[in-house]
Amino acid sequence: MKILAVxxxxxxxxxxxxxxxxxxxxxxxVCHSATEAxxxxxxxxTPFDCFLLDIQMPRIDGIELTEQLRRMAYYRNTPILMIxxxxxxSYIDRAFAAGASDYIxxxxxxxxxxxxxxLIQSLLAEHLSLEERNPTAQEKSPASIVTSADFEKRxxxxxxxxxxxxxxxxxxxxxxxxxxxxxxxxxGIVVPDMARTFRASSVFEFEAAVSDFAEAISETLKPESFFxxxxxxxxxxxxxxxxxxxxxxxxxxxxxxxxxxxxxxxCDGRAISLMPVVGEGNSLQLKSSRGISxxxxxxxxxxxxxxxxxxxxxxxxxxxxxxLLGFG
Amino acid sequence: MLQQNTAIRLEKIRIHFLTExxxxxxxxxMLRGRLDQVADHSETCYAIGRICxxxxxxxxxLGFPDLGNIAAExxxxxxxxxxKRPEAQSEMRDHTDHLLVLMSLIFDHESMFx
Numbered sequence: 001m002k003i004l005a006v007x008x009x010x011x012x013x014x015x016x017x018x019x020x021x022x023x024x025x026x027x028x029x030v031c032h033s034a035t036e037a038x039x040x041x042x043x044x045x046t047p048f049d050c051f052l053l054d055i056q057m058p059r060i061d062g063i064e065l066t067e068q069l070r071r072m073a074y075y076r077n078t079p080i081l082m083i084x085x086x087x088x089x090s091y092i093d094r095a096f097a098a099g100a101s102d103y104i105x106x107x108x109x110x111x112x113x114x115x116x117x118x119l120i121q122s123l124l125a126e127h128l129s130l131e132e133r134n135p136t137a138q139e140k141s142p143a144s145i146v147t148s149a150d151f152e153k154r155x156x157x158x159x160x161x162x163x164x165x166x167x168x169x170x171x172x173x174x175x176x177x178x179x180x181x182x183x184x185x186x187x188g189i190v191v192p193d194m195a196r197t198f199r200a201s202s203v204f205e206f207e208a209a210v211s212d213f214a215e216a217i218s219e220t221l222k223p224e225s226f227f228x229x230x231x232x233x234x235x236x237x238x239x240x241x242x243x244x245x246x247x248x249x250x251x252x253x254x255x256x257x258x259x260x261x262x263x264x265x266x267c268d269g270r271a272i273s274l275m276p277v278v279g280e281g282n283s284l285q286l287k288s289s290r291g292i293s294x295x296x297x298x299x300x301x302x303x304x305x306x307x308x309x310x311x312x313x314x315x316x317x318x319x320x321x322x323x324l325l326g327f328g
Numbered sequence: 329m330l331q332q333n334t335a336i337r338l339e340k341i342r343i344h345f346l347t348e349x350x351x352x353x354x355x356x357x358m359l360r361g362r363l364d365q366v367a368d369h370s371e372t373c374y375a376i377g378r379i380c381x382x383x384x385x386x387x388x389x390l391g392f393p394d395l396g397n398i399a400a401e402x403x404x405x406x407x408x409x410x411x412k413r414p415e416a417q418s419e420m421r422d423h424t425d426h427l428l429v430l431m432s433l434i435f436d437h438e439s440m441f442x
Contacts, residue, residue, distance in 0.1 A: 011344060011348065109389075
């Protein structure tokens with residue numbers, strides 16, 4: 001795994017080189033500033049697989065560097081770990097909004113940094129093998145056979161305001177839970193018609209429909225500060241980061257309205273009908289760390305329950321979910 | 329062998345950290361004096377905060393958790409709005425004195441085992 005670490009503190013860079021080398025990550029380049037990093041990135045013969053960035057640096061800071069990296073086509077999905085002393089929630093929010101994949105606070109724990117990098121390494125390997133077996137929508141010919149993997153694939157949708165990668169959203173919640181969960185509410189959105197849309201379209205059209213629908217979510221949520229992710233299929237999860245109430249029925253009504261106004265169509269002119277179902281809002285304020293790690297699963301479960309039974313409200317989790325979470 | 333090499337290299341980094349810490353001690357000591365002399369202390373606080381930010385980033389990983397904690401406390405304090413108020417000056421003095429004492433203790437301890 002080819003890694004680039006950027007920090008203006010030479011001691012941190014020395015330390016990172018040793019800590020990473022000890023764990024077998026020896027292909028590490030270091031830069032003392034974002035400007036130097038950008039030069040190195042442009043000159044690199046083979047692209048980097050992962051970035052470790054400090055936030056507080058003179059001139060271009062780590063958050064701005066993240067934004068610049070995400071604008072480069074090749075690095076749109078490359079893991080970016082912020083390694084920073086800035087533990088304040090506003091920095092965490094800004095870093096993830098810019099496209100960070102994960103966030104580690106200094107002083108870093110050697111075991112923690114090893115485990116996060118190993119996780120990234122295994123995700124990259126998994127991603128590579130998936131790509132080999134299942135090329136991206138752009139690479140597929142219209143006659144390509146669509147697979148269930150195309151339907152289940154989580155799309156990053158980073159071009160859409162508030163949307164971040166699903167794993168980044170999980171990491172965001174874990175990181176924020178160490179600081180403050182005040183005013184945070186999660187909820188899920190399920191689009192049962194998405195399966196029908198998938199069957200009736202090419203992969204390209206399906207991904208465009210998912211992207212358009214995500215745009216509708218973003219538009220409808222807009223006055224709020226939020227993060228959202230596609231969770232595969234027709235599933236979406238949202239986190240309101242500064243709210244104390246959430247009315248699912250009202251939001252669902254507004255979302256239907258936005259989708260209607262978008263007037264979605266397939267390439268051949270057929271209309272796409274999407275009727276989303278919104279789950280109950282779940283405040284994270286008093287959640288345990290186990291509750292936080294399951295918050296997104298719970299949010300989707302609530303939306304699925306409402307899709308099956310529209311009158312269901314605050315029902316107890318199903319036996320299947322309880323087993324999934326390790327109870328009973 | 330690999331572990332032994334890592335340990336040797338980490339020790340070199342630790343020594344580098346301590347050399348830097350000696351310079352930082354002198355800087356903080358000078359800035360601490362300025363806290364008593366200058367009426368507007370915001371620039372002095374900011375300079376101390378910047379040094380503490382650096383110390384907080386590495387101290388605990390290199391085996392100095394207490395130093396890392398007090399440096400992080402000062403860094404957070406300086407970053408907070410409260411630090412800009414005139415009444416925060418005495419609190420800043422206390423924090424800085426605490427930091428200087430801790431730094432001296434580390435130097436004494438290190439010289440004892442040198």
